[in-house]
Amino acid sequence: MRARIILPGRAAGAVLRLEDPVSFWGGVDPYSGTLTDPRSPHCGTRVGGRVLMVPETRGSSSSSAVMLELLSAGLAPAAIVMGRLDAILGLGILVAREMGWHTIPLLVLPPADQAGYCDGEQVAIAEDGTIGRL
Amino acid sequence: MKPSMPLELSPEDEAVLAGRDGPAAAMALRIVADTARMLGADRLIDIASAHIDGCLYHGDSGTLFAERLLADGGRVKVPTTLNVGALDLVHPGRERLGAEQAGMARRLMAAYAGLGCRESWTCAPYQAGHRPALGQDVAWGESNAVVFCNSVLGARTNRYGDFLDICAAITGRAPRAGLHLPENRRATLLVDAAGLPPALVAEDAFYPVLGAWLGAAVGDRIAAIDGLPRGLAEDRLKALGAAAASTGSVGLFHVVGVTPEAPDRATAFGGLAPAEIIALQPAMLEQARRRLSTGTLPPDGKIDAVAIGSPHLSEAEIDALVAGLAGRHVAIPFYACTGRHVLDRLGDGRRAALDAAGVTLIADTCIVVTPILSSASGLLVTNSGKFAHYTPSTTGWDVLYGSLTDCIESAVAGRLARDEAIWR
Numbered sequence: 043m044r045a046r047i048i049l050p051g052r053a054a055g056a057v058l059r060l061e062d063p064v065s066f067w068g069g070v071d072p073y074s075g076t077l078t079d080p081r082s083p084h085c086g087t088r089v090g091g092r093v094l095m096v097p098e099t100r101g102s103s104s105s106s107a108v109m110l111e112l113l114s115a116g117l118a119p120a121a122i123v124m125g126r127l128d129a130i131l132g133l134g135i136l137v138a139r140e141m142g143w144h145t146i147p148l149l150v151l152p153p154a155d156q157a158g159y160c161d162g163e164q165v166a167i168a169e170d171g172t173i174g175r176l
Numbered sequence: 177m178k179p180s181m182p183l184e185l186s187p188e189d190e191a192v193l194a195g196r197d198g199p200a201a202a203m204a205l206r207i208v209a210d211t212a213r214m215l216g217a218d219r220l221i222d223i224a225s226a227h228i229d230g231c232l233y234h235g236d237s238g239t240l241f242a243e244r245l246l247a248d249g250g251r252v253k254v255p256t257t258l259n260v261g262a263l264d265l266v267h268p269g270r271e272r273l274g275a276e277q278a279g280m281a282r283r284l285m286a287a288y289a290g291l292g293c294r295e296s297w298t299c300a301p302y303q304a305g306h307r308p309a310l311g312q313d314v315a316w317g318e319s320n321a322v323v324f325c326n327s328v329l330g331a332r333t334n335r336y337g338d339f340l341d342i343c344a345a346i347t348g349r350a351p352r353a354g355l356h357l358p359e360n361r362r363a364t365l366l367v368d369a370a371g372l373p374p375a376l377v378a379e380d381a382f383y384p385v386l387g388a389w390l391g392a393a394v395g396d397r398i399a400a401i402d403g404l405p406r407g408l409a410e411d412r413l414k415a416l417g418a419a420a421a422s423t424g425s426v427g428l429f430h431v432v433g434v435t436p437e438a439p440d441r442a443t444a445f446g447g448l449a450p451a452e453i454i455a456l457q458p459a460m461l462e463q464a465r466r467r468l469s470t471g472t473l474p475p476d477g478k479i480d481a482v483a484i485g486s487p488h489l490s491e492a493e494i495d496a497l498v499a500g501l502a503g504r505h506v507a508i509p510f511y512a513c514t515g516r517h518v519l520d521r522l523g524d525g526r527r528a529a530l531d532a533a534g535v536t537l538i539a540d541t542c543i544v545v546t547p548i549l550s551s552a553s554g555l556l557v558t559n560s561g562k563f564a565h566y567t568p569s570t571t572g573w574d575v576l577y578g579s580l581t582d583c584i585e586s587a588v589a590g591r592l593a594r595d596e597a598i599w600r
Contacts, residue, residue: 063395080568081467102319102422103229104317105338110238111236127214129337133339133340140241143237
């Protein structure tokens with residue numbers, strides 16, 4: 043499947059597919075990269091190195107700060123695939139680029155298409171936004 | 177997928193990018209312009225003011241970014257207020273941060289002050305004198321401030337994430353996109369509240385629950401709520417918006433007959449028909465109310481703390497607290513979070529009453545953004561939809577939602593005293 047590229051790049055990793063919308067602030071611990079919302083069935087899972095697929099990002103405007111902190115600490119997902127564009131996470135990635143830190147690709151793929159990928163399966167993201175199974 | 181127009185920059189923008197105003201302004205404008213490209217904006221617009229959420233410490237990266245802007249000669253170009261930080265600078269020692277983290281949090285706050293921002297340190301800047309006019313373009317961060325600014329003031333802002341807020345303040349520019357465009361501010365969804373019991377709608381505790389329901393139900397769509405009483409108090413709209421911006425990504429809502437862009441239904445919908453109509457039923461609200469509580473009450477009914485003030489308490493809300501306490505003392509920690517703009521107006525009488533009651537006043541920050549609660553877990557009672565939503569994930573505490581009266585009576589008794597009659 044080919045996703046729309048918001049910020050380009052190549053990445054590979056195991057899919058972490060969330061069913062519910064997530065707010066990075068209040069939903070991901072910036073010091074460990076762990077999902078922290080006890081209302082989520084994935085609470086306790088680390089996002090680091092995963093190809094994170096989320097139907098929607100919600101909530102706090104501090105999510106960009108959590109994104110930047112994860113990138114600077116090496117705890118960020120390998121890539122983020124959102125169901126709908128939210129510039130707040132992209133902003134954290136842009137600032138990381140300005141600071142000379144590691145960056146990751148950011149893509150948009152509708153939730154119905156995300157459902158074609160299984161949680162845990164290995165995928166690679168190409169420059170053109172194709173998400174291929176490994 | 178529609179192809180987006182390339183971003184067209186003004187000669188002034190090009191000069192700033194080329195370094196005319198120094199490296200900080202150039203970096204800030206690169207970030208604004210790249211965000212505009214992400215959003216598919218065709219150009220940038222001028223903004224009249226900014227509210228900065230990036231001054232809250234989430235790790236050293238944010239401090240390093242702010243200090244880079246300062247070292248490179250950054251300075252805000254428009255009037256700019258600051259959201260909460262991780263430290264209560266008025267009451268040192270309230271927060272339980274390690275020395276290293278507190279030091280970095282202090283450096284972060286100092287860097288933003290050094291960039292020329294007003295040291296307001298509040299998530300309710302709109303009650304601290306920062307009230308842009310109807311139709312004015314601004315760049316605000318902090319989800320509750322954004323939704324209040326758009327909905328209640330009718331000024332125009334998108335949900336500016338941390339870092340973009342300060343970049344917009346330094347450059348005075350923002351992407352022409354989203355809620356800056358009048359055609360994107362129309363309601364598409366009608367929420368009909370006329371069928372709800374008037375006694376419920378008359379309660380303060382109804383509004384955070386309505387907001388929590390709204391955010392979960394609409395995501396980022398724009399709703400117009402009809403059937404609420406005219407002349408709705410500003411603090412109720414504040415509580416509604418804060419909860420909606422926590423459970424959803426609501427940046428703007430209208431209340432027909434109340435908020436400035438919705439004098440009537442037709443105006444709220446820009447003359448078009450609603451794409452969807454939801455008739456609010458008490459059962460829908462009951463589900464939202466249940467989701468605001470995560471804790472199970474122990475058999476003895478004991479709770480560990482009460483917290484109110486997200487968004488920061490207004491002067492009127494402090495008055496309601498003082499009146500509700502009626503000279504009694506709390507039996508468990510009671511945190512009341514507000515801004516220094518309110519503390520400055522309290523005078524001796526109300527301050528003394530709160531001190532005598534044993535209430536812990538928190539300024540400049542709050543209990544979900546920095547460690548303040550006295551242990552790693554416990555059971556908290558709150559009347560704030562936003563505290564109820566974020567407390568479990570940010571503090572490890574469980575939470576029970578109730579009215580201000582429930583909060584006060586529970587704190588005085590040391591065990592839950594919740595009147596659920598209004599919900600039946």
